[in-house]
Amino acid sequence: MTKVITSGKTVEDAVNQGLAELGVSRDKVEIQVLEQPSKGFLGLIGVKAAKVEVKLLPVPEAVPQRVEPAAHVPQVEAKLEDVAAKNPYEEAAAFLKEVAAGMGLDVEVDIKKQRDGHIFNIAGEDLGMIIGRRGQTLDALQYLTNIVANRYSESFVRIVLDAENFRQRRRKTLEDLAERLAGQAIRSGKEVVLEPMPPLERKVIHAKLQNHPQIKTYSKGEEPNRRVVIMTK
The missing domain is CATH 3.30.300.20 (K homology (KH) domain)
Structure with missing residues (x-):
């Protein structure tokens, strides 16, 4: 994977999500802002997330470096130590x-x-x-x-x-929620749409139900309003 397109509440949020997915630091990528975020009418309606393309920079070919005079070496070493x-x-x-x-x-x-x-x-x-x-x-x-x-x-x-131990307690809460709503979807035969969640919490819901014999899940919407949908197979 050499590039990703990610969304977030701000451009910075979207960029950091892209860096996390590629597993690199900011100086290793080229960033293109595809869409600026907007709050919409009265800051409530029509909220639009920022969208960016984060692309890995090509690895430069090795070029022989000229040896600097010895007088500059201590300065370089001092910077490296710092x-x-x-x-x-x-x-x-x-x-x-x-x-x-x-x-x-x-x-x-x-x-x-x-x-x-x-x-x-x-x-x-x-x-x-x-x-x-x-x-x-x-x-x-x-x-x-x-x-x-x-x-x-x-x-x-x-x-x-x-x-x-909040993370573990929250995970248990989400897994219990996933099971309860899966049962609701089976009984009603209708999709169950959860409230917006951050990516890591959506991942917990998907993982909990991925091997369920009667249920499948998917996510819909744009960050930060992306939601998990639970439905029967």
């Missing part, structure tokens, strides 16, 4: 603590490495403010934390935020 001194995960964790402090919270961040990225587990009191309604604040902080981390990394990094 970059190496910035750990993207430590910088991201520091950012999180700073934001939490601004909310009047004292938190600790436990960083755990997994196969497809890193998990930041936030610990402290009154973490409901960090999580927000249905995890919306946590998702927003996760988005910003990934931006901060990738500023200090030459390759794309992915961070998932969690607090009070």
